[in-house]
Amino acid sequence: xxxxxxxxxxxxxxxxxxxxxxxxxxxxxxxxxxxxxxxxxxxxxxxxxxxxxxxxxxxxxxxxxxxxxxxxxxxxxxxxxxxxxxxxxxxxxxxxxxxxxxxxxxxxxxxxxxxxxxxxxxxxxxxxxxxxxxxxxxxxxxxxxxxxxxxxxxxxxxxxxxxxxxxxxxxxxxxxxxxxxxxxxxxxxxxxxxxxxxxxxxxxxxxxxxxxxxxxxxxxxxxxxxxxxxxxxxxxxxxxxxxxxxxxxxxxxxxxxxxxxxxxxxxxxxxxxxxxxxxxxxxxxxxxxxxxxxxxxxxxxxxxxxxxxxxxxxxxxxxxxxxxxxxxxxxxxxxxxxxxxxxxxxxxxxxxxxxxxxxxxxxxxxxxxxxxxxxxxxxxxxxxxxxxxxxxxxxxxxxxxxxx
Numbered sequence: 235x236x237x238x239x240x241x242x243x244x245x246x247x248x249x250x251x252x253x254x255x256x257x258x259x260x261x262x263x264x265x266x267x268x269x270x271x272x273x274x275x276x277x278x279x280x281x282x283x284x285x286x287x288x289x290x291x292x293x294x295x296x297x298x299x300x301x302x303x304x305x306x307x308x309x310x311x312x313x314x315x316x317x318x319x320x321x322x323x324x325x326x327x328x329x330x331x332x333x334x335x336x337x338x339x340x341x342x343x344x345x346x347x348x349x350x351x352x353x354x355x356x357x358x359x360x361x362x363x364x365x366x367x368x369x370x371x372x373x374x375x376x377x378x379x380x381x382x383x384x385x386x387x388x389x390x391x392x393x394x395x396x397x398x399x400x401x402x403x404x405x406x407x408x409x410x411x412x413x414x415x416x417x418x419x420x421x422x423x424x425x426x427x428x429x430x431x432x433x434x435x436x437x438x439x440x441x442x443x444x445x446x447x448x449x450x451x452x453x454x455x456x457x458x459x460x461x462x463x464x465x466x467x468x469x470x471x472x473x474x475x476x477x478x479x480x481x482x483x484x485x486x487x488x489x490x491x492x493x494x495x496x497x498x499x500x501x502x503x504x505x506x507x508x509x510x511x512x513x514x515x516x517x518x519x520x521x522x523x524x525x526x527x528x529x530x531x532x533x534x535x536x537x538x539x540x541x542x543x544x545x546x547x548x549x550x551x552x553x554x555x556x557x558x559x560x561x562x563x564x565x566x567x568x569x570x571x572x573x574x575x576x577x578x579x580x581x582x583x584x585x586x587x588x589x590x591x592x593x594x595x596x597x598x599x600x601x602x603x604x605x606x607x608x609x610x611x612x613x614x615x616x617x618x619x620x621x622x623x624x625x626x627x628x629x630x631x632x633x634x635x636x637x638x
Contacts, residue, residue: 236300236301237300238298238299238300238305238369239298239299239300240296240297240298240299240369240373241296241297241298241299242294242295242296242377243293243294243295243296243297244293244294245277245280245293245295246273246276246277246280246293246295246309247277247280247281248295249273249295249297249304249307250304251273251274251277253303253304254273254304254307255267255272255273257304257305257306257307257356257357257358258271258272258356260358260359261354261356261357261358261359263359264528266527266528267527268345268350268352268527269498269501269525269526269527270345270348270350270352270525270527270532271309271345271352271356272501274493274497274498275345275498276309276345276346278490278493278494278497278498279346279347279486279490280293281489281493282486282487282489282490282492282493283487283489284346284347284485284486284487284489284490285311285346285347285485289485290313290314290315290317291311291312291313291318291346292311292312292313292339293309293310293311294310294311294312294341295307295308295309295310296308296310296370296373296374296377298366298369298370303358304358305357305358305360305361305366306355306356306357306358306361306366306370307355307356308343308355308356308370308374309343309344309345309353310341310342310343310374310386311341311342311343311344311346312339312340312341312342312383313338313339313340313341313342314338314339315338317483317485318346318347318483318485319342319344319349319389320349320389320570320571321349321387321389321390321407321409321585321587322409323387326385326600329596329599329600330384330596333593333595333596335384335593335596336382336384337384337385338384339383340383340384340385340386340387341374341377341378341383341385341386341387342386342387342388342389343386343387343388343389344388344389344390345390346485347483347485347486348532348534349389349390349411349569349570349585350390350532350567351390351391351392351393351567351585352390352392353388353389353390353391353392353395354388354391354392354394354395355367355370355395355399363395363398364398364401364402367395367398367399367401367402368401368402371399371402371403371404371590374386375590375592378592379592383592384591384592384593385589385590385591385592386589386590387587387588387589388404388587388588388589389587390585390586390587391586391587391588393586396586396588399588400588403590404588404589404590405588405589405590405597405600405601405604406586406587406588406604406608407586407587407588407589407604407607407608408584408585408586408607408608408611408612409584409585409587409611410582410583410584410585410611410614410615410618411567411570411582411583411585412568412575412576412580412581412582412583413565413566413567413568413580413581413583413632414555414558414565414566414567414568414578414579414580414581415564415565415566415581415630415631415632416558416559416563416564416565416631417630417631419559420559421559422552422555422556422559424559425555425556425559425579426438427625428579428624428625428628428630429579429623429624429625430623430624430625432623433577433623436577437552437578440543440544440547440548440552441544441548441552443542443543443544444507444542444544444545444548447542447545448509448510449507449508449509449510449519449542449545450507450508450509450510451505451506451507451548451549451553452505452506452508452514453503453504453505453506453553453554453557454503454504454505454506454514454515455502455503455504455526456499456500456501456502456503457499457500459495459499459502459504460515461495461496461499462495462515463504463506463515463518463521464491464492464494464495464499464502464504465488465491465492465495466517466518466521467491467504467521467523467535467537468486468488468490468491469537470520470521470535470536470537470538470539471484471486471491471523471535471536471537472484472488472537473537473538473539474535474536474537474538486535501525501526501527502523502524502525502526503523503524503525503526503531503554503557504521504522504523504524505521505522505524505549505550505553505554505557506518506520506521507519507520507521507538507545507548507549519538519539519540520536520537520538520539520540520542520545520549521536521537521538521549522534522535522536522549522550522553522554523535523536524554526563529562529563529564529565530563530564530565530566530567531554531557531558531563531565531566531567532566532567532568532569533550533554533566533567533568533569534569536549536550547574547578550568551568551575551578552578554566554568555578555579568580576618576621576622577622577623579622579624579630581619581622581630581631581632582614582615582618582619582632583615583632584611584612584615619632
């Protein structure tokens with residue numbers, strides 16, 4: 235094989251779409267790459283003005299080549315803040331300030347504003363993944379030291395890749411998020427039967443409240459989504475964010491939703507709440523935007539033009555779960571946050587982030603703290619799941635706990 239050549243880029247667009255997506259598919263062992271890492275998804279984040287330097291994100295992916303062949307790539311961003319990550323490192327920033335260090339900018343690896351498990355260095359299966367992981371981390375460290383960057387942080391890491399990064403010098407930090415998994419339900423009633431009697435009554439009552447208000451939720455997937463409805467979805471998204479003021483997490487521009495209508499619909503599912511008997515593609519009163527890839531569904535954004543108790547639960551949880559069961563979807567990740575998810579069958583699971591800090595004293599403090607913090611997080615996850623409102627006989631599926 236030819237010699238390796240490394241390149242840093244100023245954006246995803248500098249890399250070839252066909253080779254990028256082929257590499258992702260090969261590294262995943264699947265013909266369908268994770269939607270959030272597809273070339274077009276990531277490029278449209280940049281082209282739309284959503285993920286750009288003016289918003290605190292400077293795209294700087296690293297690639298490895300053998301001649302004209304792309305053999306590895308790491309999506310990376312220089313960041314001037316910690317927003318849009320959903321792995322909350324503000325305590326790390328405070329410690330750095332107390333020790334007299336400048337925490338920002340930092341280097342981050344993730345699919346921007348998407349708390350989705352799967353980050354890794356995408357490496358051609360014909361290559362030695364461990365060796366190239368080490369090479370790329372050495373290149374990243376040299377880049378950070380040259381430019382005075384304090385840390386590199388890989389968020390929502392693929393559990394299969396994490397040991398390679400740890401062997402090459404990264405430190406593991408555990409957080410948690412809740413996910414619904416289908417153990418073999420054939421109907422929504424099967425799902426309800428997994429709960430204790432009290433929670434079954436609660437869920438039925440919440441769904442009846444939406445029905446009594448004269449609303450029904452209709453799923454629209456892929457090419458069945460009218461492009462105009464994604465423009466309407468942006469309006470709901472913006473409205474919902476604005477209700478939270480400075481904490482509204484409004485990251486995506488209208489141009490991104492326009493791009494989704496053109497190029498990304500194949501992976502999208504909209505859940506539209508509308509008056510019974512009316513066209514769901516007309517003027518829905520509320521909507522949730524989900525993303526599908528293979529047998530997984532991810533909940534992303536929602537918004538509503540009406541204030542109605544339980545409408546959020548129906549649009550964002552119950553209707554997607556019913557659709558997932560019907561479509562044979564195995565896992566539904568509804569997004570970060572929200573203790574109310576647990577009462578609806580979402581099981582707490584660990585999420586891995588990987589970090590390297592380039593000041594030895596600072597790194598020593600956190601490396602001493604992390605084992606205890608990770609063990610405590612696993613205990614917290616176990617305690618959360620012990621209180622889920624399932625029947626005594628039901629053992630919900632969940633991801634195996636990684637070592638702390």
